[in-house]
Each structure stands twice: as C-alpha cells, then as structure tokens.
Amino acid sequence: MLAAARQLLVREGPGAITHQRVAQEAGVGRATAYRHWPQPDQLLLDAMGGADLPLFKDPSAPIRTWLHRQLRQMADELEVRAVAAMALTLAHSALWDPAIAHRQAESVRTIIERILVATRSAVASGELETEISAVDVAAMLVGPIVYRTTMQQGTVADDLIDRLLDSIGTWRD
Incomplete structure (x- = not known):
C-alpha cells in the first residue's frame, strides 16, 4: 500500500493520497487502508517518508x-x-x-x-x-x-x- 501511495504522490501530488485512492491503487479494500492508517495525515506522512x-x-x-x-x-x-x-x-x-x-x-x-x-x-x-x-x-x-x-x-x-x-x-x- 505504501508503494501505491508513493506512486500516487509522485504522479498526482498530495491531494491524491486518500484511503480510497491508495486502496484502489494497491488493489485492496478501503478498510485495509483504514486499519493500517486510521488518520489520513499519517497515511500521507508515511507515503512522503519514502518518496522524494x-x-x-x-x-x-x-x-x-x-x-x-x-x-x-x-x-x-x-x-x-x-x-x-x-x-x-x-x-x-x-x-x-x-x-x-x-x-x-x-x-x-x-x-x-x-x-x-x-x-x-x-x-x-x-x-x-x-x-x-x-x-x-x-x-x-x-x-x-x-x-x-x-x-x-x-x-x-x-x-x-x-x-x-x-x-x-x-x-x-
């Protein structure tokens, strides 16, 4: 999921980092994304952590x-x-x-x-x-x-x- 989030971040910018978009890009359910990152800011932060x-x-x-x-x-x-x-x-x-x-x-x-x-x-x-x-x-x-x-x-x-x-x-x- 982080790889998917990083790809979205690079391709489309921070606005694309939502639970729904990351789950869709990664091919998993949205509930899975919420389970790993209950807060949207943590999802974006983790995506940014490995992305340039x-x-x-x-x-x-x-x-x-x-x-x-x-x-x-x-x-x-x-x-x-x-x-x-x-x-x-x-x-x-x-x-x-x-x-x-x-x-x-x-x-x-x-x-x-x-x-x-x-x-x-x-x-x-x-x-x-x-x-x-x-x-x-x-x-x-x-x-x-x-x-x-x-x-x-x-x-x-x-x-x-x-x-x-x-x-x-x-x-x-």
Missing part, C-alpha cells in the same frame, strides 16, 4: 522561469482544500509529535537545499544579481504561498509569484 519531494527538483535555465513553474505547481496543489487541510494538519502535528517534526524538518531542509542549488546556479550564470541565504529565499517564496492558500483560503495569481521572485534579487534576461 517532487518540487524544486532539477533546476533548469532560465532559473526564474523554472522557479515560477515550481511555485505555480505548489500553489495549485495547495489551492485544493484537502491538500491545504492536510498541510495544516501536518504542520500542527509536527508541534507535538517528534516523528512528524523530524520528517517535516527533513522536507524543509530538502526544499532549502534545492532552492540553494537553483539560486547559486542563477548567480553563477549572471541571471540573478544578488544572492541571499537559501533559508530566507525559501521563506520569502514559499511562505506567502502557503499563507495565501491555507490561511486566507485564496488563490495565487501569477503576478504575486512574479513579485515574490522580484523580492529575492535583481533578475537579468
């Missing part, structure tokens, strides 16, 4: 365009109410559960490392004039998208993504 995060992976030039696509994909996924709810549930669970906190920290570290690779590439090629810490860049790019989609339950316009990208430095064509 699909976002911010393998940057390609131009980096600004690539980053825009990655942020657009993240925003689109988080605009699905079930995905936004799951993200908030996992964040809340991480405050109290050391295992979830550890996995969350690993995911955050992965995103920061990938953004660092991308911004260093942009600086080295002359596409990005200034370089700031990847921790700050991740907060400046990802934070507002998470806030807009989960806290405000709104959509993320492309011009907001452009403004976020402009906030991290001067871009050259």
Whole structure:
C-alpha cells in the first residue's frame, strides 16, 4: 500500500493520497487502508517518508522561469482544500509529535537545499544579481504561498509569484 501511495504522490501530488485512492491503487479494500492508517495525515506522512519531494527538483535555465513553474505547481496543489487541510494538519502535528517534526524538518531542509542549488546556479550564470541565504529565499517564496492558500483560503495569481521572485534579487534576461 505504501508503494501505491508513493506512486500516487509522485504522479498526482498530495491531494491524491486518500484511503480510497491508495486502496484502489494497491488493489485492496478501503478498510485495509483504514486499519493500517486510521488518520489520513499519517497515511500521507508515511507515503512522503519514502518518496522524494517532487518540487524544486532539477533546476533548469532560465532559473526564474523554472522557479515560477515550481511555485505555480505548489500553489495549485495547495489551492485544493484537502491538500491545504492536510498541510495544516501536518504542520500542527509536527508541534507535538517528534516523528512528524523530524520528517517535516527533513522536507524543509530538502526544499532549502534545492532552492540553494537553483539560486547559486542563477548567480553563477549572471541571471540573478544578488544572492541571499537559501533559508530566507525559501521563506520569502514559499511562505506567502502557503499563507495565501491555507490561511486566507485564496488563490495565487501569477503576478504575486512574479513579485515574490522580484523580492529575492535583481533578475537579468
């Protein structure tokens, strides 16, 4: 079942990780999935634990365009109410559960490392004039998208993504 959940996660994103979809993909009854994972957040967490995060992976030039696509994909996924709810549930669970906190920290570290690779590439090629810490860049790019989609339950316009990208430095064509 975990293999099926990971395949769904990679193919369709976190919104696809439901008891029903995982059971269907694995060829088992939904009750079996519920028996192993009574809480949906635990099912998603276990699926994510063995799967590579699909976002911010393998940057390609131009980096600004690539980053825009990655942020657009993240925003689109988080605009699905079930995905936004799951993200908030996992964040809340991480405050109290050391295992979830550890996995969350690993995911955050992965995103920061990938953004660092991308911004260093942009600086080295002359596409990005200034370089700031990847921790700050991740907060400046990802934070507002998470806030807009989960806290405000709104959509993320492309011009907001452009403004976020402009906030991290001067871009050259």
